[in-house]
Amino acid sequence: MPPVPEQVDESMPEQPPRPAVPGVVLAAVILLYVGGGLIVLSGLIGGSWHTLGEQLTNGIAVGFGALDIVLGYHLYKGRRWAWITVLVLCGIGVALGIVRVVGGGSRAIQTLVWPVVYAALLNTPSARAWFAATRSTPESSG
Numbered sequence: 846m847p848p849v850p851e852q853v854d855e856s857m858p859e860q861p862p863r864p865a866v867p868g869v870v871l872a873a874v875i876l877l878y879v880g881g882g883l884i885v886l887s888g889l890i891g892g893s894w895h896t897l898g899e900q901l902t903n904g905i906a907v908g909f910g911a912l913d914i915v916l917g918y919h920l921y922k923g924r925r926w927a928w929i930t931v932l933v934l935c936g937i938g939v940a941l942g943i944v945r946v947v948g949g950g951s952r953a954i955q956t957l958v959w960p961v962v963y964a965a966l967l968n969t970p971s972a973r974a975w976f977a978a979t980r981s982t983p984e985s986s987g
Contacts, residue, residue, distance in 0.1 A: 863923060863979055864975055864978050864979065866921060866923075866975070867969075867971040867972055867975050868971075869966045869967070869969045869971060869972050870920060870921070870966070870967065870971075870972050870975060871921070872966055873917075873920060873931070873963055873966040873967055873972075874917045874918075874920050874921045875917075876917075876962070876963070876966075877913045877914065877916055877917030877920070877931075877963075878913075878914060878917045880910075880913055880959070881909075881910040881911065881912070881913025881914035881917065882910065882914065883910070884906055884907070884909060884910030884913065885906075885907050885910035885911060885914070886910075887906060887910075888903040888904070888905075888906030888907035888910060889903070889907060892906075916930060916931055920967075923975070923976065923979030925976050925979070928967060928972075928976045931963060931967060932964060932967060932968070934960070935960040935961070935963050935964040935967075936960075936964075937960075938956070938957075938959065938960030939957060939960045939961060939964070941956060942954075942956040942957030942958075942960065943957065945957070
């Protein structure tokens with residue numbers, strides 16, 4: 846029996862593989878997953894749901910926790926929009942943290958520290974280069 850020639854699909858050009866996720870991005874993703882999960886749990890079981898104000902407060906907490914988890918997932922996938930969103934939210938968080946520090950809130954330092962940690966991790970040269978490199982791969986789009 847004669848050999849059958851291999852069929853080559855030329856409709857899809859071969860794309861280079863996506864670069865590995867840098868450790869600093871992975872650290873930010875893990876922090877977003879853990880922090881988001883704790884915020885969701887705190888909103889669901891840590892508060893009272895008796896009044897409308899408590900329901901709104903807990904619902905907002907659950908929403909922000911879920912946002913952290915979603916942003917962490919998309920950071921891991923190399924989505925540039927998620928990277929920019931996290932950095933913008935870090936800027937807002939730093940501004941609010943400074944206001945709380947000046948106002949003397951009891952959790953003022955914590956409010957200021959976490960956005961600085963995320964921004965520091967995601968602004969390292971390796972993270973910036975990775976998001977620039979994943980911008981052109983089809984796996985990171987959308």
